[in-house]
Amino acid sequence: MSPRLVDDIATALAEHGLIPRGGFAFGDGDAAPAGPAGRPARSALLVGQAGAAPWPHYRNWLERQPKDLENPLDSWSRETIGKVARAFGAHAVSPSDKPYLPFQQWAMRAEGLKPSPLGILMHPEYGLWHAYRGALLFDAEIDKQESLKQIHLCDLCDGKPCLKSCPVDAYSETGFAHRGCLAHVRGPTGVPCRTGGCLDRNACPQGLAFRYPRQVQAFHMRSFGGF
Known part of the structure; x- marks a missing residue:
């Protein structure tokens, strides 16, 4: 797969606000x-x-979809990336496909990133405010490029504010307390999280120019909480 093809794919993805996030063979x-x-x-x-x-x-x-559509963001991602895949002779896959594909490992391999204490991969420019929506699979081998050895910003962070802002300590060095987080988000004291996003994630000082707007964060928290 030539660099010119990747550039053409990037142009097609840009029409939907999406970008290539690295590749590998x-x-x-x-x-x-x-x-x-x-x-x-x-x-x-x-x-x-x-x-x-x-x-x-x-x-x-x-706005053009049925009001009762389940998992609409996944559906949009599949439809959008699927169209781009067909235009370039690729096969599209999604992080929510079952059986699940190792998207996090693929992302680490493609971009040289490492997980933050929250589990989200830390990007040197975007911080925690980025996502992977799918992948294009090809029968041809991509031009081999070593992923850059990125500076892992979490290694340079002494205070770790991302582990100190949650009122129920959902994230810690031992992992993510899913049940405790979910109960809090659904409960009466979880309004700030439901309306403005995860307090731990928002406490990270990196990539602030890419931070999701409140309505986008609220959308993701409603999805997480099952509202």
Whole structure:
């Protein structure tokens, strides 16, 4: 897969607020999913976002959908990335496909990122305000490029405010207390989280220019809480 092809894909994705998020070639020992021809794919190009750039495109699409549509953001991502995949002879896959694909490992491989204490990959420019929405799989091998060795900003952070802002200590060095977090978000004291997003995530000082607007964070928290 040539750099020119990646540039053309980037142009097509930009119409929807999406961007390429790095790619890699599957090795002989990888359990590669099927590519366009049905054989194990030779390479993958991840697709995602920086900040909330896709939000207006998603909202415009949502206005034309049934009101009772389940998981609309996943549906929009699949439809949008699927169209781009077909235009470039690729096969599209999604993080919510079952059986689940190792998107986090793919992302670490493609972009050289590491997880933050919250589990979200820390990006040197976007901070915690980015996401992976899908991947394009190809039968051809991508031009091999070593992922850059990124500075892991969490290693340089002494205060770790992301572990000190949650009122129920949902995140700690031992992991994520899912049940405690969910009960808090659904409860009477969880209004700030429901309306403005995760307090721990918002406490991180990195990538503030890409921080999701409150309505976008509220959307994700409603999804998490099952509202």
